[in-house]
Amino acid sequence: MKRKFYFLLAISIILCTGYKPKEPKILIIGDSISIGYFPKVKEALASKAIVKHNPGNAQHTGTGIKKIKDWIGEEDWDIIQINWGLWDLCYRHADSKIYGNRDKVNGTITYDLETYTKNLEELVNTIKANTAAKIVFVTTTYVPKKEAGRFTKDVPKYNAAAKLVMKKNGVLVNDIYKKSKTIHKKHGIGDDDVHYTKKGYEELSKLIVPTLNKTMEDL
Template identity: 30%
Template sequence: MKWYRNYILVFVIAGTLVIQGFRTEMPKVFVIGDSISIFYGPYLKKALSGFFTYDRKRGVGEAMQDLDNPVGANGGDSQMVLDYMRELQRDSTFTSDFFLINCGLHDIKHKSKEGPAQINLKEYKKNLSEIVRISNEMKIKMVWVNSTPVVDSIHNKRVPFLRFNRDVIQYNMAADSIMQAAGVPVIDLYTFTEKFIPQGYMDHVHYVEAVRREQADFIAGSLVAIKDCDDE
């Protein structure tokens, strides 16, 4: 029976090595996004288990101290995301197979009803085009997640700055056009999230836990489908 035990041992070791091999070969996805992405992040990481290695811009604790002030893990507006992408490009130790990127809600902030957006539409388009270009130069596949809806009447009576859903729609359309031209897949989180509004809000723009889980599952399914298409 000694030969039998040895055979079992070899089989177990070989199986372990195969499993480890699959683990090391899992593609890595690196997330850059606003506080919406921070909230669904833990559920996305879990949903992607076995398909992707998950990582994101660091500093979640810092970001959670003030969700409307983009610091730490909060990617902020498109100029901030572009600046961070440039940092990653200069970092010779950084590696990833996929970027999962979103920005927009901080771009459309207004100090007053008549005042300009924090990042105007022209600059937003320019920044997104640069983000795509850098991703291509880094040879990292980019996937875009569009911005979630805003209910003006709820949002604008709860915080000292304004957002308007007409801007969300306009900026999302501009992003869609840029991504389509560049061959970048778009995950339409806006349309997916509409059915949870307004009951799914926990405040002016963020979502309760149940909605975060749904968003994460939707994004994970989309990302796995995108990966599978690339593998074919």
């Protein structure tokens, strides 16, 4: 009887004081693709978690190395979802008139595969050293063949390298590449652009939310 009384008393106190259990905090770090699907992810998880995105575009792994500590800040994150790739494998040339100086014919790649791998190692180690958050890595999305600064064939190579880094470091991988290809063919902006329509980003968000939900269950 006493145990039941104290249980009911605790419930009454919670109801009267408006106590809410701590909501998990999720930080999403990524480029314009993640910026595109972020609103729908935040909306889907609104009743379960506090979801934020790093300020601006996380660009390539070099930018990540410079800014990762600032993005983590003093927050007590439970989950940090990361992605770098599209900027790393992009070729650019100062004389190119195409947006972002993209030029896969005359340009220079931002980071070759070896450097990309080393940078990801450093980023994962830095996150682990500065937070107890669970890390989720999302693979790079599809690149259409006519994209001016990127080769379609490079994406699987960079994804494979990234997955090896994550496996080595015990990081969960949400591999959305194949499904992103299907989504892009239906809801991509065009066959020369890596970005998506509003519907495309909504469909991408549906690939992100289940993994974050599962990760929250395991906290």
